[in-house]
Amino acid sequence: MFYVKIWYVPGLEELVAGGKDIFEAALKFYFDEKYSVEYSVFTGVERYIPPDRRQVNAKDFILDPPVELNKKKPQVNIFLIERDLFLPGFNYVFAVTNPALARIVISLFRLSRDYNLVNYVGEYKVKERLFKELMHELGHFIGLEHCDNLLCVMSFSKTLKDLDNKVPYPCETCLERISSILNRIRSMDP
Ligand SMILES: [Zn+2]
Numbered sequence: 001m002f003y004v005k006i007w008y009v010p011g012l013e014e015l016v017a018g019g020k021d022i023f024e025a026a027l028k029f030y031f032d033e034k035y036s037v038e039y040s041v042f043t044g045v046e047r048y049i050p051p052d053r054r055q056v057n058a059k060d061f062i063l064d065p066p067v068e069l070n071k072k073k074p075q076v077n078i079f080l081i082e083r084d085l086f087l088p089g090f091n092y093v094f095a096v097t098n099p100a101l102a103r104i105v106i107s108l109f110r111l112s113r114d115y116n117l118v119n120y121v122g123e124y125k126v127k128e129r130l131f132k133e134l135m136h137e138l139g140h141f142i143g144l145e146h147c148d149n150l151l152c153v154m155s156f157s158k159t160l161k162d163l164d165n166k167v168p169y170p171c172e173t174c175l176e177r178i179s180s181i182l183n184r185i186r187s188m189d190p
Pocket residue numbers: 136140146155156
């Protein structure tokens with residue numbers, strides 16, 4: 001049984017409540033029916049914002065998130081935040097995964113806005129983008145790398161436009177990789 005915990009900051013209650021279908025769809029894709037999912041609010045994101053900028057340092061956050069993590073294994077913790085994310089060397093990122101520590105952080109900051117970051121986009125668009133991010137990051141989590149096929153959900157999205165232009169599913173090549181990885185994992189877990 002795979003233990004999934006989805007953590008979200010106050011303010012994202014509505015998105016999480018209305019987005020359970022997309023979480024379930026992404027989790028089912030990777031873990032079949034063999035997972036349990038729990039949702040929880042968390043606070044303390046501010047401590048990962050360096051004084052010289054207004055974004056959360058994803059690298060620091062993912063190494064030491066402000067929550068008590070469950071010791072159950074195997075697991076994955078997915079953190080949803082509202083503040084913009086950056087990684088040293090990148091002006092911004094939509095999400096970051098640390099497979100070794102079983103942690104994913106996804107920012108809704110850009111996913112919920114238009115290309116100029118001025119206006120908010122509709123709920124449908126936000127959910128579509130979030131689903132792609134979940135599919136992409138869970139792909140990294142199980143061991144996939146970036147794909148050169150720009151339509152593939154495992155391609156790297158530098159901009160929101162890139163994200164909107166790709167489809168929410170892996171290409172044939174990535175699908176084959178995913179099924180061989182998952183078969184290997186399942187054969188170890190009878
Ligand atoms: Zn990626």
